[in-house]
Amino acid sequence: MALPVFDLHCDTADRLAWQSLPADLRASCGSDFYGPGDEGDPAGCRDLASNRGHVSLEKIGAVAWAQCFACFMPDQLSPTDAVRFCDHVMGYLRAQVAANEGRVALAGRADRIRGVLAGGRVAAVLTLENARLFAADLGLVERLAGEGLLMASLSWNAAGPLASGHDTHGHLTSLGVSALAEMERAGVVLDVSHLNDECFDDVVARSGRPFVASHSNARAVCGHPRNLTDRQFLQIRERGGVVGLNYCRGFIVEGCWDQDPARVTFEDVAAHVEHWLDLGGEDVVALGGDYDGSDVPAFLDGADTMPAFQGLLVERFGETVAAKLCGENALAFFERAAHGA
Structure with missing residues (x-):
């Protein structure tokens, strides 16, 4: 029987x-389609029930x-355009959930997730990636929190109105500092994936609540700057946060961007988990697959590979650690x- 899953990041809503x-x-975004190959099968990437993603x-x-x-907002969008973009993507996802209400439900609040799962439905959790829309109106933080937003990141790869990603070396802007404070007031969890090292340090200095890295791996294992240093991982652990394992091949094995999907193996993924466990991260590691937003290994190519992946995790790490990694740690966080802890 498969273990329960709580995955911290996918780009399926955008797709x-x-x-x-x-x-x-x-x-403005420069593309009529989101995912590779979608232009050849437009009808195959519109429905949450069944799609090619x-x-x-x-x-x-x-x-x-x-x-x-996640509603991912590309760096090309102005804050004002990002508001319209977010409303469209979130609205589309809500419509898809409503059309499949027997199989999926919006969690709305963190304390409802367990009940949705117990009722046999998929729990859909609303998050933002690159929440540049907050630069248009900080009041959007409270509005979206009231509509069920549970987590948001402040940047993607480039410098933005709130913070900077790994392509640059900027710090949190004054507006970003205000957005962070407003998110903590409204109970929206901060996601530090995509922040550069400078902004990460700013968050540590200025935040008062636990935060997460929804989809980032170990930089000691794969040296890409999108991954976390040991110091960063330990700071997330000390704050009581969680870190989601990213399935992107280039963040698992250095340089594996255009390689054969079969080249990246379970052993390569397990190396990141083992490193984090060595850092005392048994209650920190989680899943953050980056599905529909990255090129993944062949053995992880889609949600239907999860039972087999879990079998490998149980064999390597035991059922207790595997259960924490796959769902328990993220749900507990x-x-x-939700209770301010």
Whole structure:
């Protein structure tokens, strides 16, 4: 029987909603389709129930599964355009959930996730990646929190109005500092994945609540700057946060961007988990697959590979650690966050 899953990041909401975006927003983003190959099968990447991407209700199957569905806002969007973009993507996801209400439900609040799973439905958790829309109006933090937003990151790869990603060396902006404070006040968890090292240090200095890295690996194992240093991992651990294992091949094995998907193996993924366990991270490690937003290893190519992956995790790390990694740590974190802990 498969272990329950709580995955901290996927880009599936963008992929499904992309074709129906207003034309000017698609033009600003520079693409009429989100995922590779979607242009050849437009109808195959619109429905949450069944699609050609990594995450669908069909591929999740009977596994008890909580999924953070990120609304990812590209760096090309102005804050004002990002508001419209977010409203469209979130609206599309809500419509898809409503169309499949027997199989999936919006969690809305962290303390509802466990109940949704117990009822046999997938728990859809709303998150933001690159929340540059907050620069248009900080009041959006409270509004979106009231609509069920549980987590948000402040940047993607480039310098933005709130913070900077790993392509640059900027710090949190004054508006970013205000956004962080407003998120903590409203109970929206900060996601530090994509922040550069300078902004990470700013967060440590200025935050008062636990935070997470939703989809980042160990830099000691793979030296890409999108991954966490040991010091960063330990700071997240000390704050009571969690770190989601990213399936992107280039963040698992250095330089594996255009390589054969079969080249990256379970042993390569396990090396990141083992390193974090050596750092005392048994209650910190989680899943953050980056599904529908990255090129993944062949053995992790879609949600339907999860039972086999879990079998490998149990064999290597034992059922207790595997259960924590796959779902228990992330669920416990969000339940703590819901009570201000």
